[in-house]
Amino acid sequence: MLKSRPSATMKWTGDSDARASASTQNTYRDDIQGIRAISAILIAVYHIWINKVSGGVDVFFVISGFLMAGVLIRQIQQHDRIRPLIFWGNLIKRIAPCACTVLLTTLAIGYFIVPEPLWSQLIREILFSALNLENIALMHSSVDYLARELPPSPVQQFWALSTQVQFYALLPPVLMLAFWIARKTSPASRTPLLLTVGLVILASLLYSIVTTAREPVSSYFNPAARVWEFFAGVLLALLLPRIRIADGLRHLFGLLGLATLLLFGFLAPHDAQFPGYIALIPVAAAVALIITGSGPVQSVANRWLASRHLSGLGKISFGIYLWHWPLLAFSLEYTGTSRLGLLHGLLIIALAIVLAMATHRFVEEPIRNHRYASRRVWVPYFIGLLLLSPVLASAATWNYYIRNVVAEEKGSNARLIGPEDFAPAQVQARTGQLSEAHLITAKMILPASYQGNCHQEITRPEVVSCAYGDTQATTTVALVGGSHATQWLPALDRIGKSNGLRVLNITKKECPFGATEGGHPSCAEWNRRLIETLADLRPQVVITNSTSTTNPKILEYVPPTYLDQWQRLEQLGIPVIGIRDNPSLGFDPSTCVARHRDDLLTCSKPRAKSLAERDPALEYLDEIGNLHTVDMSEFLCTAEQCLTVTHDFLMYRDGHHLNPRYVLALTGRLQERLAQAVPELFTR
Template sequence: MIGLMSRRSAPRHQGAPSSPDVAREAGWKRDDIQGLRALAVLLVIGDHVFGQPVGGFIGVDVFFVLSGFLITGLLVREHQRHGRISYLDFYRRRVRRIVPVATLVLVVTIAAAYVIFNEARGEGVARDSAWAFAFLANWHFADIGTDYFLGGGPVSPVQHYWSLSVEEQFYVVWPTAVAAVLWLGRRRTTRTSALAIVTVLALAASFGYSLWHSMSDPTAAYFSTVDRAWELLVGALLAVTVPLLRRIPDVARPLLAWSGLGLIVLAVLVVSEDRPFPAPWAALPVFGTALVVAAGAGGTQRLLAPLVNPVMRYIGDISYSLYLWHFPVVVLGLAYAPDGGIAYQASVLAITGVLSVISYHLVEDPIRRSSWLEPRWRRSLSSGPTNHSRRLANGWLAVGLLVALPMTFLALNPSPPAAGERILAEAPSGTGQGAPDGGTPEGSAVSQTGSESNLAYLQERLAQSLRLEDFPALAPAIDDLGIESWYEEMKATGCLSVPPGGLDQCVFGNPAAEPLAVVVGDSFAISYMPAIRAALGETFRIQQLTLQECPVWDAPTTHLSGAPYPECPAYRSWSWDEVDRLDPDLVIMATSHRDVGALVSRATGQEAVTEVEKGLTASLRRLSGPDRLLVMLAPPPGARDLQTCVTSVGSPDDCETEIDTGWYDATDLEKVVADEQGVAYVDTKEWFCVEQYCPAFVGTTPAYADGSHLTLEFSRQLGPVMYDALAAAAAARPSGG
């Protein structure tokens, strides 16, 4: 539902309202613009709370156009009145309008995160908030979104601040450009024409760059100020050409307005995360908004009831507060209702509404109207110190009340339990075939008494974990999890991507052993490496040949972010040649199912299935050999991220998951192809789940670092069942094969 974050990982739908209410500050206010603000924020909120409409994230584009129109209009009018643009006045207004409420929401969100979540996630929210406060959130989240190892982490409750950062970065540059162009012009008409030409040129350059960047690196393009500038510049162009727009015949204005509104609705229906964005698909809402704004340039819109009415006007007034509050409430609320539902959705809307109304009337509007930051001589000409002081006092009272909310909650709710039931069941007695060294790995989740006992014991441990009512004292602790920690741990104890020149550094097991095993695949194969080393380390040399995000099936793919990944096919071809050169006795392969979403062809549905099937068939044929055992491991079904689901108000049930149909469909496809090619296939479902239910931890050991990749500790504990699976594959191999 939230899905947020890189266009493909959790965050893609956030947009900020056109920040300052400069229309009112300039002495005029358009109801159609307030209606557009309301429509935009309702689309964004609807997308985040209900998952509908699918294209609700286009609300950001509506906001950007309105922002460009209002801010540029303010700058042009100021130059017309005074012959110059005061940067100090401009940024005083920006600070008064933007910073107080934005800071309030950040402070409350950080406090609530520490109260509700675990310490590690609280620190992550604080770190994200620091970037947001500095108006650099877009680059921060773009960096996270383009990094595969950070893309699957918990959704940040302040991720929506990225678009506010885009605006503020744009307004560091744009006022100077406007002032420079207007200063160079001698006559008013010349200045206006020059500014229009500069705006068009900048708009075209930004749009052209965005067309290329949206295809080459979609996640970075989505967050980029350069890629988004053209949307603000469309609004700026409208502001520069207002004298021309006023000449539009009155009879044509309703038609233009309704056409624009229709384009926005069309965008909501047809734009999705799979389409190149922001260019060219953002053009639909951008030019739809431009038509509505242009139609209203000559006077009040009288025939546009969906936008021009008292309800939409008020929602437009508080749209900035609505936007800032809604996403933290959405994310924090999931701690109480991990599966969502009607009650959760209703609560989110109610809490968001209350917080927004309070912050608007007690903080946002009073401070914006105040003389705060103005020079002393100007404050003396304002409405008076008493009124100013009363407004600021009300604002700080609201700040105190809102900050006190999570603190009160902390006093009324216990923190996450430091200890709970600890499962320390002993392994079944008896002897039988176990690990090659005949021993039991320390802390193993399974016994060493033969394949049936190993799996049965593991199933019992899984079942016990599913029955827990309190969180046990996990080791490693929640604060030590996360994909970054996993990344560093795997580098320290093994290998990640194995470069052609680094083969010797990624050989494990017994260096004197004659049998050789090669492991190929992406990061899911990497996460199985501790289990493979525990199973085969005494009797095999183990050569790792892995590359993150590079699936084993032979089909062109991109990074999960959508960025080109030419290294993947080259690496795959090289590693296949290495397998032939090494001529191993055993080849183990594993790959993520989610890599299917990174096909260069952008195929979906049956077309994607067909492409992957052909690619997997080609890979299995290429890796097979007459004296070689080829085994394919199904990836783990996954579970909830412990850093997300372990909260002060939750229980272990919140961390359980049910295997989705996509995992079953993908494994069924792999089984069919493996059977056709005579390749052994290991369905690993029972290693992680009881029937279709999967815990996030087994005993006191977290199963996953991030909900997808196995922790080093749990993977190592799977050594005995890994050994049993490989032994069974070898035993089932046709004689003479």
Template sequence: MTDQTSRRPSKQRLDIQGLRTIAVGMVIVYHLFPVLLPGGFVGVDVFFVISGFLIVGSLVREAVKTGQIRLLAFYARRIRRLLPAATAVLLTTMAATVVLLPQGRWPSVAKDVMLSALQVQNWNLALGSTSYANATAIVSPVQHYWSLAVEEQFYIVIPLLLMAAAVFAHLFKRGKEMTCLGVLAVITVASFIHSVVFSASNHDIAYFASTTRMWELGLGGVLAILMPKFSLRRTSGVVAGWTGFALVGISAVVYTTTMQFPGSIALVPVAGTMLIIAAGSNSLWVPARYSLTSLLGLSPITYIGDISYSLYLWHWPIIVFYVFRLGHPLRMHDVIVILALSIVLAVLSYKYIEQPLRHGQPIRTPAGRRFNRALVPHRTAYVLGAALLALSCTAALGPWLIVQDKIEQNNRVINAVDYPGALAFDAASPHQVKPGLPVRPDPAVATQDGPMTDKAGCNQYDPATVPDTSCWFGDLSGHSSMVVIGDSHAAQYVDPLVDLVEPLGWKVRAMVRNGCPFSTAPASSGGVALTNCSEQNKASLEKILALHPDMVVISGMTPQAYEAALHWHWQDPRELVSGYEALVKPLIAAHIEVSVILDNPYPVVSVPDCVALNGPVSAKCQTPASTTNDPVDPLRQVGADIPGVRVVNMRHYLCQQNICPAVIGNVMVYRDNHMTNTFAKSLAGPLGAALGL
């Protein structure tokens, strides 16, 4: 999301203001109706080109005219222009989080607010896009700050390089403008090549990385340098404008998030934006009545462009909070409310925050001299920036510390008599549940109550890199051994199994990898086969055969759960069954005892959030058993097909009378689609009996 130019030319390009309206409109429609405009995210690319055209163009003109770039003045203008409105939204978002969201969401939002204030939210999202733990997390109300971070990282680098180019040109008697163009062209080409290559290998990270986006801003700057050297005729301008509009519009309608974006396909909306800007470049003629340039210059359209920065900042947190509290998909009247609230806040932000702090108001000194706040020494802007940054971080720190205190409380050992967990559903001898006790783990920290494999860094097992001496638990000197293998749903059973077998003199090896079922059949996502997991499993099998443990325990998510959580799928359920069996049969042939644990029910809501908002016994937080029964669980079929494989089904400890409660035996059952570690450990006794231990 771009800001408006830090120093407007004497004659403002109204068509560019109108182009901002198109860009922010596409983004908002995409966020509200992703099915209607699946590629509306290209509005951000439009903003990048506009920003490069205006900001880089002004920097080059300054370098050519004066031989230098006043860096302190440039960054001071950026601070005054961007930070006040951005900080106002961050502070409001943090306050709304405390008021509207459960405490369990406070730490993640606090972290995002701080990283957004520090202008590194894009890298936070880039790294998080590959994190399995983030796959089912609530969307951040400030995730849209990633585009601001990309721009600011670009503008930390590019003024320095352009200034160096101007100095070089002066020393070696070269043309300053062409030298700046050459430097900009090198950066643009390098970034574009990187974008194409990286988007093909990992477009989730490439989407947010600043290095894959710099070429879009760079092309805007190249256009600003070259455009004065060419003059479009009136007819050519009309054709260029509407052609550019068609390219941007087609991208917004056709593109989807599964594509290798930005990559080479981002050239289409970028080229379209450049054509639209070029169409309005000729100041010697009046645009044709029905040209795009003329339409974009209409007052209602340009006004939305004026407030587009604030509108971009406000609309997304409003959508996130509204949808979270609504609890169901948006209806038309909800959309109207969201749009109205976004526009009202954008207008107020533009009028009372953006404009006053950007341009300043005339003030009078005691001696009667008038001057503009915007001309106050640049150190004032830097003091303002530091103060706003500190304010955002301080506002985020308070809620984060509150939850950290609850984590410390939750780490205390709980009384198994008062908190029987799964044993409250024991068919033979159900444990009594003492009423009136607080739920453990507390809903505020339940999402962090994961297994020891997460804490020990053993949740990404790779047979090629993890030493054979790593990720062992239990009695490490014991002569009996067990291997637990599968995805993160298999990792849920490491702690209860260790509690169970350590007193018996067993050691347990965790060979678990998030998102990797123990199968040779790769899942696919967006038409791409995820083969790395299946290849690693073949190597893991060789490791297990060499180890020859007393027992191998396998568990994993069902195909339905993978589709719900990660949008991964197998074309044929039998394909996954065959993939499991290809690895299980050699274990049975080697006379290794194999047990498979069927997957736990998949909750239909965020259980910790629901319990925090509605209480532990609310029907809203329950999962109907009818939605969790999976008659084609591939592990169930493996047990039926291969003699000697023990099938363990723990679902009757999680569901009764066709209902799977959110809290059982005073213990929170789920942290997301995984069981809390506290509840999983309460399964140790029943699990041991089912495994024949």
């Protein structure tokens, strides 16, 4: 994504200093600009219409490694050492102007287009992108089950730039170490240098293959799984002058490389996991095209890539890549569609090119070519700080506002009283008195168990518990299960305080009371240990979920593993109150409400597709003597529809978790149902 330079490679001499010199091509590689242009357009095309990986990013990574290695090799040729501060400073001048312009523009437009529930996500990713850590943020989001349902943010494309910048930070010290090892061990040979780079490639590639198979979503953004692609370009920069190809083979390999670049995304399986071994194909295409475009005779394919128009697009390919994604994200949000038509998509590509040209002409070039830009080593860093400051300041100001809204909303929740006569759910056509604060904080306020390690992590089998309600009481109620159990904690905490009950929250992410198929292996072990814990605690009652609605292929049902756990508690003499599960909607309610304020039925789901006609747990009351059931579905659904807004309450915080504020509003009604089940504990 950076302007291409002539390549350089090391040639070792036999003097006592093992001084490395380099032979440098004096020709400008227009064909590399053409490769970058094709890659940028392919990325945009596949994002807009095809929804597959194009391989263009992998090609960008190889080219970046090739060009940046050439820059550092030329430093050794000219100065007998690598000068990392100058290297990084020049990169700041090239990257920061366009990147900061896109980020600031995206932040400004996002305020008007992005729905309020996604504001916090946008600000968070703007900040991570500005600090070149967006790939790390997306790695974390991909394994955070609360963030998996969030749509891609308008700055998600910055993951690739973040990965590149991390490589740029790594490259100088790696090459400095490699050159030092080479000079100490074999001054007249390049073998130690090549071995060092080769080992980096091999280690990263093996890691990429293994981790992609295990964690394909997070591996896509993992810099350690991508670094081999960059170092493939580094290795090519070191070897290129010694590679000789006959003209016939040169034309053949050039055409094969170009065909692979153009067709890879189309032919690759839709479920291919990246990067992994399949990324070897676009990497090989990039390597082939770089090789066939070097030397006095270029291949036919490279001559086409070096054409004036493609070379011109290549110069602004960085801007095209950065601009196309927010244009696409905002267009989809504004039109309310999930896929754009041909003309709309072409307009986005054309606008991305225009914006990239304007950014290059009026922002990048004036800053890069300013007479002060190269006078001192520290000047580029100062320029980068100046460009970054408005982005950070704007994002921080917006984030400060949201934090104040969250604090006020938490205070409002603390004062909220859930009346005993709270009405069942009723259709509400418009948002009415539903405040903007409810939408802004929908995804940010969670039950108290999510703080202080009181809701066990997905991968850990240890049983942890935290006390709520009347923590000094001798009568204990255990709330056990997964997130669909702990979502009732806000109401149970208040019920415990008013009834003199100690409420123990013993829950684990994505792990109900009774491990279901497809869950993490630690869930079964956690359930086994949980029975032992409950046998020691001897709570007066266990509260959990009685049904499951989270399997999209099965209508609400009682998993057999739930029955097994209830029977184990029956043997221990511990009663069970099973709360019927809430509907899983299959869409994000808060963003839907923000988008359809005057037509809230759009954000509902037919009851028949959400819940069974009759609570399935009722069938087991005679079979399991310790079981009591609580059905709160009338406060979630009417006879026909399961709603997302009623009585000016936003009912959900995501597609299958209830909003803590609404749970608090149901406190009186929940206590009423609990008292019907076990009156000796829950009657006031």
